[in-house]
Amino acid sequence: MAVRTVRTELRDAVTPRAFALVVGVLLLQLGFVLSYVGAFHHPTPHRVQVALVAPAQQAPALARALDGLAGQPLAVHVVAGEAAAREQVRDGDASAALVVSPDSTTDRLLVASGGGSGVVTAVEDVVARVEQAQQRSVTTADIVPLQAGDARGLTGFYLVVGWMVGGYLVASLLGVANGSRPATRRRAAIRLGALVPYAILSGLGGAIIVGPVLGALDGHLLALWGLGTLVVLAAGTATIALQALFGVLGIGAAVALFVVLGNPSAGGAFQPDLLPAFWRVIGTALPNGAGTDAVRRIAYFDGAGIGGHLAVLVAWAVLGVVVALLGARTRDRHAA
16 A cells, blocks of 8 residues: 555656656756767867968978878968968968968967967967977967957857856746747747847846956947847747747757757867867857857957858847747647
8 A cells, every 4th residue: 555655646746747857857968968078078170270371382382281181180271471361360260370481490370369279279289290390490479369358268158158048048937937838929929029128238238247347358348239139139039939839848958959059069168170070060050159259259350250150140039039929820820
């Protein structure tokens, strides 16, 4: 009798739905470990863009040699002179530029730590080994240095993480408060509309904290405000769309998408050129990666090359709105 009672209470306490949710949490947990360790356990440079300035008779052969290194750590292209090489590094079109001296055995490597200290260190290591094998040496000049308050260039990544967390948490809370699925198109529209003032305030708050308050990324308040608003909208509308499709499971899907996959592929501690192929491919296609690189380009490269990232964020926001409204419309029809 006692055993039967325990079994009955256990079935009542742990319903099939609760059991399924626990299994889902376990899978998210294991996915978290797999994704983060898989992305970060062995950072290796892959086709890092490097501009090469060398005497005309040496340049083609040297470019081919550097381009053909084992594992293809560098993607080398010859430029006309040092001025052109500097411009590419300052615009973020190249992670570094190697200037070969025709008159001495000491060359110069121009880098941009503002684009990511991890990729700079990787390029320095590769170039130093090549130079040593040729009995030459190299000196490094950082022509786009990090701001004093931006240790290791991680401010932009953590700023975007904060915006993303705010976006999907507020969307999840709106769902939990009144049913995970928007019951009608009207309710879905209200939830989406409520995201707008939140996103504006969240974007402004983050920009103020990293700028005037902490001095980590100075001088770009308005640009970061606009970007933050867009990042929060992308995360929030996508989460509402996932809830419209899957109910409470949509919250777990948002966590899997933005935390398990998005954060390690965003290029925070290690930039995309240092990550394994899977994370390198998905990185800038997700709001996390698009937002992180956009912050770097705003703070250090005068916004050069930011258009593609903005397009990704707008696409996520628009797609989230469309899917959320279509999902609610389908429920309206079923109810009718």
